[in-house]
Amino acid sequence: MKREHNHRESSTGEGGSSSMTTVIKEEAAGVDELLVVLGYKVRSSDMADVAHKLEQLEMVLGDGISNLSHETVHYNPSDLSGWVESMLSDLDPTRNQEKPDSEYDLRAIPGSAVYPREEHVTRRNKRTRIESELSSTRSVVVLDSQETGVRLVHALLACAEAVQQNNLKLADALVKHVGLLASSQAGAMRKVATYFAEGLARRIYRIYPRDDVALSSFSDILQIHFYESCPYLKFAHFTANQAILEAFAMAEKVHVIDLGLNHGLQWPALIQALALRPNGPPDFRLTGIGSSLTDIQEVGWKLGQLASTIGVNFEFKSIALTHLSDLKPEMLDIRPGSESVAVNSVFELHRLLAHPGSIDKFLSTIKSIRPNIMTVVEQEANHNGANFLDRFTESLHYYSSLFDSLEGPPSQDRVMSELFLGRQILNLVACEGEDRVERHETLNHWRNRFGSGGFNPVNIGSNAYKQASMLLALYAGADGYNVEENEGCLLLGWQTRPLIATSAWRINRVE
């Protein structure tokens, strides 16, 4: 099957999304400039120490690599010092290393690699970033250079530009032209172009898509098909669950707060994993947040059934909210001291960016309930810039990749998935203000937000990576999917283009 261009365009690099109020301008934290370009962050002042540790590690390993358990979990290879240190600790648990000070047992279990040492931790707020991270990176994969594909992209971009310039007459003519060109395309490109053209048309004629409760139930159903037809949601659930499991390793009582319960597809696997814990299952409490109380309660009831059949004590609470920003700590019935708490957000947080100030307020709310871990999965894209044309071109490329990954034999799941994604496209292109909720931002933007919100990263390790990779191998066309490790976070991409990112956070204890 012929493939068309994937494409994405951006501004002249004049800066990232305007919703980022301040990019943390940090002083270079003294990292070696040459190594940082190669993906390794080592402070120049630490270089000799890191070299020494490498020597020690080599001595200990010698020829017998099997000294290192094949169950050793690796974390954040960019932090060379931490990586080597954790291997040394693995080989010699009595080793005299800096013990992170903590009142929580949990940190001692996965070790300092999962929870970076405090001194590094405070410095993370002054994170050094290389230039290419500060300016936007346009990651492009060209699948095929078809003349008609190129003309279609040209027309779409020209139309978007006309819309931005409020030249509606020209935009109208162009959007019709796009329709004609799109109809002569095949496969992913045609579908993507059609959705983007519809978005443009709605913008031109001011027929904005509505988003009400009835539609949100429909959206939930579409999401199930999206879950079935491709690995993105499964990856999101899987990687978030891995981080949660590690955080809950020794806890007797655990509480998960799911910021977007939908059909609760994430939780059966977690409940099963908890049931299989070597030290036995904890008491498991789930708080599900959504828009329809009855829907949430039904999901909770079903999960309760599952939990009881496998012997896990289960408690459920429903919270119905119109907007996530309406969440108040009192609603959550936190029981401090007795339970470990995980807050889970899969493709929910970006919605908060539609209301100025909401995200910061929300993160404060989360902080106030002192969760042990917060897992976040978001689209890896910059779809929240102030400039319409930028957003348009970025999202055109993003969804082209996404739709391309869905291509295959027709099925109902696939059709519904395309519809599911199509609604995101319409929202992105046609809506503005509080209605535009698909405000995706990149991992680096989220790192900034969490960092300045008083959170620190919790590294996701090689065990999660491996299993996520193996999960992908179950999918036809798996060759095109890639899992990538990026400083403690995992990214799932299609053909070298990252599409979603999983990260995990905890509260900065220094505060």
Place this chain on the structure above:
Amino acid sequence: MAGSEEVNLIESKTVVPLNTWVLISNFKLAYNLLRRPDGTFNRHLAEFLDRKVPANANPVNGVFSFDVIIDRQTNLLSRVYRPANAGPPPSITDLQNPVDGEIVPVIVFFHGGSFAHSSANSAIYDTLCRRLVGLCGAVVVSVNYRRAPENRYPCAYDDGWAVLNWVNSSSWLKSKKDSKVHIFLAGDSSGGNIVHNVALRAVESGINVLGNILLNPMFGGTERTESEKRLDGKYFVTVRDRDWYWRAFLPEGEDREHPACSPFGTRSKSLEGLSFPKSLVVVAGLDLIQDWQLKYAEGLKKAGQDVKLLYLEQATIGFYLLPNNNHFHTVMDEIAAFVNAECQ
């Protein structure tokens, strides 16, 4: 054993800058974890540990890049690097605009990794390819070839050959002077080996390759050479790990006399009379396989081929990954001269 290990570590530390030592030692250790005694490879951990960077159509230091799917069936990808024009970043639709120049060299690059490690999007190779663009005023096409042990000989060569054909038939890569693509092949370690073998195919098929650049190319043979014995384990590399990689790459049951490993050995075809591209062969004086590399250069010479040997006495493997030593600059200048010799 511990005593001589210690000596080895100290020795290698005296010949490279500290950050280079840290980088290469890190690779050495990580790679040790990945090779299993039974010949299998911990691919998941390898991919987890490898530091990768995305392509970037926004110019950085005058270079922009994008990825191209060359063959959907084998998922063969290449990363293309181009010099940026002054002005706004290229639009998506401009990425494959015709190259602008009377003579524009196109370097097909094969990353190293002993046939098993690294990718076109590995940070170390993305960085190196970017340098080559500026250095030579070239377009660089970095091949993401299939790796051992999952994909043995000749997969890497097949992939190289596929990309060479793609490059050769891409009209946007044609130089204005003669409407032809001016192709060079370049690679380090296993990439250097691939350069030789892809060039062989080019010669047999009439595709004109203007020059081969081999940086510390990976060759071997059954005999243990003097340099292998002398330098075993001293500068990051051991004979044992070399053996492992050959076992992983060569067809099962084959030994190191196989022509892919030993191009001037007992089983190889003569190059005499062939219009083989001119070669630049760079050998690091502290690389334990240098005797094989020298034999390669010698073999080319004896077959009447044009070869320039650059022997860097105090260089170790990987010296070209960081611009913090003289060897680096020497080699970069030589490469530029080699490529630009065509552009007179």
